[in-house]
Amino acid sequence: MAAPVNSVVKVLPEGSAVSITSFQRKTRGRLISIPGTRPSVQNGQLLVSTGVTSLDFLLGGGLAVGTVLLVEEDRYDSYSRMILKYFLAEGVVCRHELFVAAAQDNPDDILQELPAPILDDVAIHKPAEQPRLSCEPQNSLDAMKIAWRYQNLPKVQSALASSSRFGHYYDVSKTMEPEIRQAAKCHRFYLPEHPTQTSPIHSPMLESYSLLLKSLQEVIQREGFGVAGPMLKSRNILRIGLHSLGSALWGDDLSYHDNPKYRHALTTFLYGLRALLRSSLSVAVVTVPSHLIQDRALMGSITRLCDNAIALESFKGSERETNPLYKDYHGLLHVRQVPHLNCLASQLPDHKDLAFKLKRKQFSIERLHLPPDLSETVSRVSRGELAGRATVASACGSSTSGNKHLDF
Template identity: 55%
Template structure:
């Protein structure tokens, strides 16, 4: 992910997979040695931190890569059963292991060890434990009190830890702050955009995102926000949120929908929608190869893959119906002469 970027993840209907995506982002920060900031209005940040998935060891990854090589059709021990004349010809391509991997792999069936969690430096913001501003807060402000306190907490961490350059970090020890905000804009944050089509503070969320993006641009920070956009009544607010974000992805779960029982999507649990990709310091964004992505939850991993639909195989025959086939069978049984004189003809 890009530094100094704002990534918005539009939640699925039940928030199951979006929370898992947020945990992946935070777990990558712990493994990479980054500082982590967790903000939530519903779940205690410490409980989210304890449930981060455990990383897979390099030995397991190497075993998986080796098994893939052994099962690949291009291995030297494979014999060609069809077109045997090409068996001894030189191979044009050889399968090789990648020299480097991007990021890490995690086992969602396990949680991180206490030693890994203790080595990480974390900051948290749990809204129910925050004391309201009271008399110091101007009720006529366009930003709710909860958003303002969250923004002040993030700004304080960025300034005190030197991510904005005010307290320069030591040479060779520069670090990045990873900020994860869970279910922003829900009713628990004191915002009514999910309850009314014409909310009281129509621009409260966009004002907060403007200020947050300014903090990210001027510091070594990156932020991932999960947001229940399917509950927002005013669709114009969703368009503004996407415009203010550097990257926007959406999770569309098949739970409770018609696609859950559709055999075309039996291998997947939902669609991974890419609404916007970053174009920092450039005029245009890099176009991806494909936007048809889907995700599935395996026993140990959360996988995002290209959407491959199976071929459309039907019970009917394309060139003739069952009645035509029955008529052709009668013509064949009566001989070639009668077949030539009949209305039906044979296809060779």
Template identity: 30%
Template sequence: MSFKKRNADQQMKLPPGSKLSAYNGQLLISTGVPSLDDILGGGLPVGTLLLIKEDKATTYAQLLLKYFMAQGLASQHHCALASRDEDSGEMLRNLMWLATTDADVDEDEDEKQRTARSNADADRMKIAWRYSHLKKFETSVKAKLATPPPVPSDKNSATSVDKAEAAVPYCTLFDLTKRIPEELLKQANTTLLDAPNSFDDPDSDDYKTLLNDIRQLIIENNFSSAIPAPANTQRNILRLGIHSLASPSWRSKSPHDLFKFFHALHGLLRFSFGAAVVTIPAHLYEENPNFIRRIEYIADAVIEIESFAGSAIHNEASYTQNYHGFFHVQKVPVLNSLLPPSTKLSVLSAGGSNDLAFKLRRKRFAIETFHLPPEGGVSTRRTEPVAEKESSKKQSGSVLSSLAKISEKKPMKRIDGTPKGCGSLPGRPDPLEF
């Protein structure tokens, strides 16, 4: 039996901006939101479909789709975007960009107060000293600051290209107040899957046209895992984003065309180096819930955003000051395993039994564990004033003294004139009198 030493150059390299799952060895890419990556078990597996159910009054689902595309541009992936309600080119130009300094991180006042309170409690912890080394309960997931991705030029050598590929980040922190530079957008690999506006054609089928464009994109750019790639070529990742699918702007011959599109797209992604994020206006199909339920069955992961905006029940609640809505995780991807990776690796999901909520600050979007605020609020006075306590004591003392005086002046007597004992009854002798 002979052994052969492995050559590192002959081994297949991972695509840039990807990593292997520690749970099942699946190839993962980041969604651009660190807390969402944690909920999914480390990231979105390659070859899967993530379905986001849109909210009725807000555009938070579109914001998550922008995060997904911005992370793809930062990781040097091939990004394809399709939309019928918005201009795809304008959506790419309005993508957020990297937060490179500490000033770009928007830390709210609640987090500052929480960290200051925890530090103060740690200083005066003397009784429970044995718990000081235990792991603290985390309610959110933070990401590290990133540097702008290096763009290799033609003048650089092959070693500089390898260094640029090695420096590609997996998950970065974005600043919502920044926009992607035009130079980087021109050099990035992007594809706009816009269909011609032919409203006069009654036989037009947008789902079939979009599916043919996606299939052609996968084959021509070597994203298909069923077709062997040419020698000495490294695979790249395809990020597919579809905005507001199944809205009234999408034309089809029958309602079943949407189900055919999802089945075909699911099959294409299973045998390709790509992942898709699709947003769908589920509130338009509330009268027919089985319509959305069939699509959820096809998708690999399903999340729903429930905003507090426009809700008479939630607007009057006190927790609306800290959160902007609930974040429902209805389905997580399960590949190459019996249980989802989030049951072992996730901090926020807690095996799917944790209540989640999201908040949108000026510079970032975050998903956290939902906590109810203290009853009555933080600023409510918990103790009575000293003057009120003293007056209440004086009143109670005067009442007791008056009762004592009355009892001394008028002792209890029987009908015959003899004083009563504590066990006496009318007409009978007192058993306690000896």
């Protein structure tokens, strides 16, 4: 919700009007409670989880309701699709309503691939294992004896995680059971099913985008997601997933013309989408194949029109795949934009170098740092040479060129 939660509260009937005294307990009970949401600790925005715990942490706790998350697709659209599926799966588990639009694959196909939730996962979030006390018998040589001051320090966690749990965990190796999936109410928009006429030349908007926007508006009005509308029943969140906007299949020519005829089609659409979302209890994830869009300036304005923007850069097929620095990861994650909601400055992620990896069951985002260099020769050579140069002065002056790798 771009408007703070309090404005939503005004719409709600005053439940606490019974109390006469001016004294009010300071609780969070008066905020609207929709399953799967929580207010932000920073600015009180109503947040929903993206389904990826580390991505939630990166975005400052979660996605604020009423905002758009732009995901710039990786080259083969495998990881961006995964994020979209996580987002939708989280909606299914939290009993939110879904709206899925795609031009390439049928939305039903996307919904069938949703990852299976791990629902009885109490033991998942265990704290980092405490290092053992050194007085315990240590069998392995590798176990390091360490001064007691440092023994109980927490391990450095490269995985991004917040202390409290929000959202669910998913097993990407399995797909969600159909019973769970069908329990969620889902609206589909598959472009080939909607007949498009050739749009009039003067319109800056493409027919496909305006159809999508109209369909979205209709769903929001009909199902009562609008904030301004009459209060129908218990409130729910609408999760909107838009796949591969701006690709040729949406009829967009951004990707293959230097001077596209529909240059402003996608940006116009995003303006409309933002206006819709700001006045409703909905949240959107949009993926865009940015590697196909040649015009950087246009990509910049697309980014500006979304609140959050992240870009995935897969190592597949790039020379970075063989780089030992990246051997533990599947790609880099760039944070292009963080939301500025009702404030001038926003919370920036504390770490800019981020990488993602797809483990057997889980997609996670981690801080990228150098692995320890355990090889014999790599980084010690220079120091060894220095030591070799200083032979005369050193205590072990008898060293020959043969043992230049010993530095002491």
